[in-house]
Amino acid sequence: MTDQAISSETGREKIVSEVRASPRQLKPLRRLLPFLLRYPVRLGLTVLFLLVSAISSLAIPALLGGAIDEGFITQNLDMVGRYGWLIIGIAAIMAAASGARYYFISLIGERVVADLRQAVFARLLTLESRYFDTHRVGELTSRLNGDVSVIRSAVGSNLSLALRSLVTITGALIMMILTSPVLTLAVVVALPLILTPVMIYSRRLRGMSRITQDALADLSAMATEMLGANRTVKSFTQEAGQAAHYDERSEASYRAEVRRLSARAFLVGMVIFLGTAALVGLVWWGARSVFEGSVSAGQLAQFLVYALMASGALTNVSEVLGSLQTVAGSTERLVEILDTNAEITDPVHPVALPDPALGTVAFDRVSFSYDSATDDKVLDDVSFAVGKGQTVALVGASGSGKSTMLSLLQRFYDVTGGVISVDGVDIRDVRLVDLRQRFAYVEQEPIIFAGTIAENILFGKPDAGMDEVAAAAKAALVDDFVSDLPGGYDTVVGERGVMLSGGQKQRLAIARAILKNAPILLLDEATSALDARSEQLVQLALEHLMEGRTTLVIAHRLATIRDADTILVLDGGKIIDSGTHDELVAKGGRYAELAKLQFRLGEVV
Numbered sequence: 001m002t003d004q005a006i007s008s009e010t011g012r013e014k015i016v017s018e019v020r021a022s023p024r025q026l027k028p029l030r031r032l033l034p035f036l037l038r039y040p041v042r043l044g045l046t047v048l049f050l051l052v053s054a055i056s057s058l059a060i061p062a063l064l065g066g067a068i069d070e071g072f073i074t075q076n077l078d079m080v081g082r083y084g085w086l087i088i089g090i091a092a093i094m095a096a097a098s099g100a101r102y103y104f105i106s107l108i109g110e111r112v113v114a115d116l117r118q119a120v121f122a123r124l125l126t127l128e129s130r131y132f133d134t135h136r137v138g139e140l141t142s143r144l145n146g147d148v149s150v151i152r153s154a155v156g157s158n159l160s161l162a163l164r165s166l167v168t169i170t171g172a173l174i175m176m177i178l179t180s181p182v183l184t185l186a187v188v189v190a191l192p193l194i195l196t197p198v199m200i201y202s203r204r205l206r207g208m209s210r211i212t213q214d215a216l217a218d219l220s221a222m223a224t225e226m227l228g229a230n231r232t233v234k235s236f237t238q239e240a241g242q243a244a245h246y247d248e249r250s251e252a253s254y255r256a257e258v259r260r261l262s263a264r265a266f267l268v269g270m271v272i273f274l275g276t277a278a279l280v281g282l283v284w285w286g287a288r289s290v291f292e293g294s295v296s297a298g299q300l301a302q303f304l305v306y307a308l309m310a311s312g313a314l315t316n317v318s319e320v321l322g323s324l325q326t327v328a329g330s331t332e333r334l335v336e337i338l339d340t341n342a343e344i345t346d347p348v349h350p351v352a353l354p355d356p357a358l359g360t361v362a363f364d365r366v367s368f369s370y371d372s373a374t375d376d377k378v379l380d381d382v383s384f385a386v387g388k389g390q391t392v393a394l395v396g397a398s399g400s401g402k403s404t405m406l407s408l409l410q411r412f413y414d415v416t417g418g419v420i421s422v423d424g425v426d427i428r429d430v431r432l433v434d435l436r437q438r439f440a441y442v443e444q445e446p447i448i449f450a451g452t453i454a455e456n457i458l459f460g461k462p463d464a465g466m467d468e469v470a471a472a473a474k475a476a477l478v479d480d481f482v483s484d485l486p487g488g489y490d491t492v493v494g495e496r497g498v499m500l501s502g503g504q505k506q507r508l509a510i511a512r513a514i515l516k517n518a519p520i521l522l523l524d525e526a527t528s529a530l531d532a533r534s535e536q537l538v539q540l541a542l543e544h545l546m547e548g549r550t551t552l553v554i555a556h557r558l559a560t561i562r563d564a565d566t567i568l569v570l571d572g573g574k575i576i577d578s579g580t581h582d583e584l585v586a587k588g589g590r591y592a593e594l595a596k597l598q599f600r601l602g603e604v605v
């Protein structure tokens with residue numbers, strides 16, 4: 001078994017034991033209520049049309065009874081005709097009201113789903129890096145799509161059916177009592193005989209839904225991951241292997257779904273059988289009453305139609321109850337996200353950063369560990385200061401904590417000890433937006449979105465005009481290749497910028513940072529070598545970006561470290577040395593060694 005297969009198995013076992021430990025109730029559904037109550041007018045109209053359609057549908061059997069007793073039995077065709085017209089009129093009202101009810105409840109369903117989806121997405125965007133370290137993106141998008149669709153169908157059609165059925169049951173029962181209290185009593189006595197097994201069985205359905213939804217999310221997470229990495233999959237000739245993994249998970253999801261379906265099918269079958277058996281008993285009992293003369297033929301017919309309506313509605317309710325388990329499962333998965341609060345938030349009393357910006361950064365005895373449980377320090381007692389307009393290069397072996405420093409500065413995580421300040425203010429005292437506006441961040445692997453070139457640059461400052469975009473593109477030497485593209489700035493670059501070369505992507509990311517025009521530049525230089533010309537263009541673009549800005553750079557290029565005002569040498573989360581390139585080389589020691597290895601300086605050092 002491969003690692004992936006193992007992890008998916010343990011994941012599923014965990015889910016199963018979780019369900020066993022606490023049988024899922026319908027409680028999470030309550031959380032949908034506030035979303036529904038936001039639309040009182042639509043809800044009011046739904047209830048109105050619901051009542052009109054239910055009352056008119058309940059009137060029809062009574063008219064039918066009248067037609068039998070006053071028309072059929074007395075052989076009065078005129079009377080049958082009159083009743084017929086009346087029934088048609090009422091049916092027209094019922095039809096119109098049913099249509100309107102369906103429309104309004106579907107409208108509410110769509111609205112609730114849109115609101116829910118938007119709320120979940122907005123919440124996800126506020127959550128910090130730690131959340132995404134422990135949750136798979138594919139699984140989260142599956143909640144956003146799959147679970148939201150489940151709720152959509154539920155709030156639309158199921159809610160409509162449930163409400164209609166409940167009103168029908170109540171109305172039909174009242175009409176049954178009015179028609180024949182004795183026959184109604186017989187039905188009421190028989191009812192628990194039907195309902196008890198149904199209720200016992202529907203309990204077993206609980207929990208099954210969450211398992212199927214989780215299995216589906218697992219599947220979708222894997223698909224997202226593998227499709228996103230399609231080149232890696234092909235290059236490692238893993239198509240068949242990954243397809244087999246997918247099949248395995250898909251089959252598991254299929255089996256979980258079949259188990260749930262079988263259980264539901266059995267439930268529906270049971271309700272139908274018990275209902276029909278009860279009806280036969282009722283007909284027999286009713287026939288006896290007619291022969292005895294205690295009930296008229298018309299009343300019996302009328303009563304039977306009401307009983308049929310009630311039992312049909314009861315079947316609907318059992319179906320809805322069955323699907324409510326699924327909806328509760330999905331709601332719970334979404335509510336889990338809505339209930340997750342960001343740990344890194346704005347301070348209660350935010351302090352304003354100086355304006356105009358100074359562009360200074362200071363780390364004062366900063367310590368940090370990703371895992372608070374193990375207290376495994378990734379940064380340990382790190383102190384340094386960067387003055388306005390200075391360039392500080394961070395150098396150190398892989399895993400020494402360089403990227404972590406840039407993450408901490410942007411408050412993707414919070415320090416576990418010490419203070420980081422920007423322009424003399426502790427970054428935890430500043431609103432997150434204000435803080436992050438002070439940085440232009442160029443990642444090692446630039447993130448390019450699936451939109452156009454212009455949209456990608458505009459990400460740095462969405463309200464910028466096209467002239468500003470063009471100026472940033474020019475400074476980042478993006479215009480150099482854009483002019484060759486058929487659509488110019490409107491060229492769509494494909495998902496993650498697949499249509500661009502590595503160097504072009506980097507320049508695009510630099511243009512975005514230039515447009516943002518932030519006082520402090522955070523730069524994680526690419527390690528992958530570009531060809532000489534590309535390298536030169538990227539270097540030139542970077543020089544434009546660094547102009548007049550304080551820069552913290554994780555340096556991989558010789559040119560960068562040579563030009564840096566200070567180099568901080570990191571080892572195992574500590575700063576072990578600092579100085580200029582020449583000073584550090586002259587000293588020999590760790591830096592000289594590192595420089596030899598990392599910057600291919602053998603001949604220089």
Ligand SMILES: Nc1ncnc2c1ncn2[C@@H]1O[C@H](COP(=O)(O)OP(=O)(O)OP(=O)(O)O)[C@@H](O)[C@H]1O
Pocket residue numbers: 133370371378396397398399400401402403404405
């Ligand atoms: N999100 C994370 N969760 C847990 N541990 C992490 C996380 N990111 C990094 N680490 C760990 O923290 C340590 C420092 O990582 P960091 O990425 O800061 O190093 P780096 O010096 O930037 O390395 P590189 O040059 O390879 O990018 C490493 O041991 C790494 O395994």
